[in-house]
Amino acid sequence: MVGARAALGHDGGMSNLQTVRSPGFNDAAGPVAILLHGYGSNEHDLAGLAGYLPNGMRWVSVRAPLRHPGFGYAWYPLETEDFAPEDAVAVATEVLWSWIDSNVPASSALVPIGFSQGGLMATQLLRTRPERIVAAVVLSGFIAGAPQPADAVLAEARPPVFWGRGDADGVVPPNAVAVAGSWLPGHTALVQSVYPGLGHSVNEAELDEVRAFLADALGSRAA
Numbered sequence: 001m002v003g004a005r006a007a008l009g010h011d012g013g014m015s016n017l018q019t020v021r022s023p024g025f026n027d028a029a030g031p032v033a034i035l036l037h038g039y040g041s042n043e044h045d046l047a048g049l050a051g052y053l054p055n056g057m058r059w060v061s062v063r064a065p066l067r068h069p070g071f072g073y074a075w076y077p078l079e080t081e082d083f084a085p086e087d088a089v090a091v092a093t094e095v096l097w098s099w100i101d102s103n104v105p106a107s108s109a110l111v112p113i114g115f116s117q118g119g120l121m122a123t124q125l126l127r128t129r130p131e132r133i134v135a136a137v138v139l140s141g142f143i144a145g146a147p148q149p150a151d152a153v154l155a156e157a158r159p160p161v162f163w164g165r166g167d168a169d170g171v172v173p174p175n176a177v178a179v180a181g182s183w184l185p186g187h188t189a190l191v192q193s194v195y196p197g198l199g200h201s202v203n204e205a206e207l208d209e210v211r212a213f214l215a216d217a218l219g220s221r222a223a
Contacts, residue, residue, distance in 0.1 A: 016099075017062050017063055017064075017065060017095070017096075017099045018043055018062075018063040019043055019060050019061060019062050019063065019103075020043050020044060020047050020060070020061045021058075021059070021060045021061075022050060022057075022058050022059045022060070024058075025058050025059075025060060028056070028058050029108075030056070030057065030058065030108070030109075031057060031058070031108065031109040031110065031111055031134055031218060032057075032058045032059065032060065032104055032108045032109070032110055032111070033049075033053055033057055033058070033059040033060070033110075033111045033112075033113055034059075034060060034062065034100070034104075034110055034111065034112045034113065034122075034125070035047065035049060035059060035060065035061035035062065035113050035114075035118075036061075036062060036064075036075075036096075036112060036113065036114035036115070036118030036119070036121045036122055037061070037062075037063070037064065037072075037073070037114075037115060037118050038114075038115045038116030038117045038118050038119075038140075039068070039072075039074045039075075039078060039116060039117040040068050040070070040071050040072040040073070040074060041072045041073065041115075042063055042072050042073055043061045043062060043063035044061070045061070045115070046061050046113070046115060046118070047061050049113060049207070049210075052207045052208075052210055052211045052214075053211075053214065054214055054215060054218060057111075057214075057218075058108075060103075060104075062096065062099060064092070064117075064118075065092065065095050066092075074117065075089075075092040075096075075117050075118065075120070075121050076088035076089050076091070076092045076117070078117075083142075083173055083175075083176050084120060084142070084143075084144045084145060084176070086144070086146045089120070089124065089144050089146075092121065092124070093121070093124040093125070093128055096121060096124070096125065097125070097128070097129065100125075100132075106132075109132065109133070109134040110125065110132050110133050110134065111133070111134055111135050111136065111137070111214070111217075111218070112125045112126065112133065112136050112137070113136070113137040113139070113210075114137070114138060114139065114141055115139045115140055115141065115202070116139070116140050116141055116171070116172070116200065117141070118141065119138035119139055119140065119141015119142060119163075120138075120141055120142055120143055120144060122136045122137065122138055122141070123136060123138060123141075123143045123144070123161075124144065124148070126150075126154065126159065126161070126188075127143075127144075127148035127149070127150050127151060127154065128148060128149050128150055129150065130150045130153055130154055130157060130159060133159060134159070134160075134217065134218065135159060135160045135161065135162075135213075135214065135217035135218065136159070136160075136161045136162070136188075137161070137162045137164075137210055137213070137214075138161065138162065138163045138164070138180075139164055139165075139202050139206070139210075140164070140165050140166065140169055140171075140172065140200050140201065140202065141163070141165070141172070141180070142172050142176040142177065142179065142180045143176075143179060143180045143183055143184070145176075145179050151187060154187040154188065155186060155187050158187070158188055158189045159188055159189065160188065160189045160191065160213070160216075160217040161184060161188035161189065161190050161191070162190075162191045162192075162193075162209070162210060162213040163180065163184055163190060163191070163192045163193075164192070164193045164194075164195065164202070164206045164209065164210070165177070165193075165194055165195070165198075166194070166195045166196075166197070166198025166199050166200070166201065166203075167194050167195065167196055167197070167198065168196075168197050168198055168199045169198070169199055169200045170199060170200065171199075171200035172200065191209075191213055193206065193209055
């Protein structure tokens with residue numbers, strides 16, 4: 001794990017990730033949406049999803065810890081044959097949980113919402129500490145292929161997860177889609193939508209479905 005941490009450029013400052021947050025983030029109560037951007041982007045990318053969250057729901061968009069050599073940031077490097085290298089994913093998961101533990105009260109339920117590589121990170125939160133997660137949203141995303149600590153617990157608990165993707169997505173490899181398509185139905189109460197003609201992106205129809213999914217999954221907890 002030390003080698004993976006060095007490769008990611010982590011210096012041990014686990015709780016200092018850059019973020020943008022909803023107004024009154026530290027003063028409100030209720031669940032918190034954790035917005036997780038994709039490869040080569042930044043913490044501002046998913047802030048626009050705030051309008052699709054339940055009214056008054058707190059949110060924070062977190063910048064990934066790894067500086068992309070050309071642009072933006074990443075949760076783990078893709079310059080390997082493995083689309084989601086196990087050691088690097090584990091380190092990124094540790095970094096993200098460290099930030100959450102330092103900045104979000106332990107009493108607050110979490111709703112991770114991730115796009116692409118951030119979608120994998122959303123499922124990593126679910127697959128490592130499911131007791132903190134009330135629901136999760138994966139947009140044009142995938143999962144880590146390696147077994148995770150809470151997989152057996154999830155197979156029993158079946159928390160609600162939304163997985164949306166386009167059938168014209170040329171970025172996420174078919175094998176990654178297949179792994180997610182096999183794992184998610186057996187470990188979550190999956191709501192899945194595939195959008196004809198949509199590439200590696202989201203559209204209004206998908207965001208409307210996310211809004212409806214969150215309203216149903218959170219119910220009175222969203223207030």
